[in-house]
Amino acid sequence: MRNERHDERLSDDELELFLQYLHRFANHDLDLFALMQVGDPEDPVYVSLRRKPETGVDPSAYRRP
Numbered sequence: 750m751r752n753e754r755h756d757e758r759l760s761d762d763e764l765e766l767f768l769q770y771l772h773r774f775a776n777h778d779l780d781l782f783a784l785m786q787v788g789d790p791e792d793p794v795y796v797s798l799r800r801k802p803e804t805g806v807d808p809s810a811y812r813r814p
Contacts, residue, residue, distance in 0.1 A: 751758055759767065802808050 797803070802811060
Protein backbone atom coordinates (compact mmCIF):
# COMPACT_ATOMS: atom_id res chain seq x y z
CA MET A 750 0.00 0.00 0.00
CA ARG A 751 1.32 3.44 -0.91
CA ASN A 752 0.99 6.94 0.47
CA GLU A 753 -0.24 8.87 -2.58
CA ARG A 754 0.64 12.26 -1.09
CA HIS A 755 4.34 11.42 -0.71
CA ASP A 756 4.47 8.66 -3.35
CA GLU A 757 6.11 6.18 -1.02
CA ARG A 758 5.27 2.83 0.54
CA LEU A 759 3.57 2.86 3.95
CA SER A 760 5.71 1.58 6.77
CA ASP A 761 4.57 -1.47 8.70
CA ASP A 762 3.53 0.78 11.61
CA GLU A 763 1.55 3.10 9.33
CA LEU A 764 -0.17 0.16 7.66
CA GLU A 765 -1.06 -1.36 11.03
CA LEU A 766 -2.51 1.96 12.22
CA PHE A 767 -4.52 2.31 9.01
CA LEU A 768 -5.93 -1.20 9.40
CA GLN A 769 -6.89 -0.50 13.02
CA TYR A 770 -8.81 2.63 11.99
CA LEU A 771 -10.45 0.78 9.12
CA HIS A 772 -11.52 -2.02 11.46
CA ARG A 773 -12.87 0.48 14.00
CA PHE A 774 -15.00 2.34 11.44
CA ALA A 775 -16.23 -0.89 9.83
CA ASN A 776 -17.35 -2.16 13.24
CA HIS A 777 -19.11 1.16 13.91
CA ASP A 778 -21.05 0.92 10.63
CA LEU A 779 -22.00 -2.69 11.33
CA ASP A 780 -23.18 -1.73 14.81
CA LEU A 781 -25.40 0.99 13.33
CA PHE A 782 -26.82 -1.47 10.80
CA ALA A 783 -27.57 -3.98 13.56
CA LEU A 784 -29.34 -1.27 15.58
CA MET A 785 -31.58 -0.54 12.59
CA GLN A 786 -32.63 -4.19 12.46
CA VAL A 787 -33.56 -4.48 16.15
CA GLY A 788 -37.25 -4.73 16.87
CA ASP A 789 -40.08 -6.92 18.02
CA PRO A 790 -40.11 -10.06 15.81
CA GLU A 791 -43.91 -10.10 15.94
CA ASP A 792 -44.20 -6.45 14.90
CA PRO A 793 -41.25 -5.68 12.60
CA VAL A 794 -40.41 -2.17 11.43
CA TYR A 795 -39.14 -1.46 7.93
CA VAL A 796 -37.23 1.65 6.99
CA SER A 797 -36.93 2.84 3.41
CA LEU A 798 -35.05 5.86 2.12
CA ARG A 799 -36.68 7.24 -1.01
CA ARG A 800 -37.18 10.50 -2.81
CA LYS A 801 -40.93 9.93 -3.07
CA PRO A 802 -43.32 8.67 -0.36
CA GLU A 803 -44.79 5.18 -0.56
CA THR A 804 -48.09 4.77 -2.37
CA GLY A 805 -50.96 5.97 -0.18
CA VAL A 806 -48.83 8.30 1.97
CA ASP A 807 -49.78 11.98 2.01
CA PRO A 808 -46.72 13.92 0.67
CA SER A 809 -47.73 17.01 2.70
CA ALA A 810 -46.85 15.06 5.87
CA TYR A 811 -43.19 15.34 4.85
CA ARG A 812 -42.96 19.04 4.06
CA ARG A 813 -39.67 20.73 4.82
CA PRO A 814 -39.72 23.80 7.04
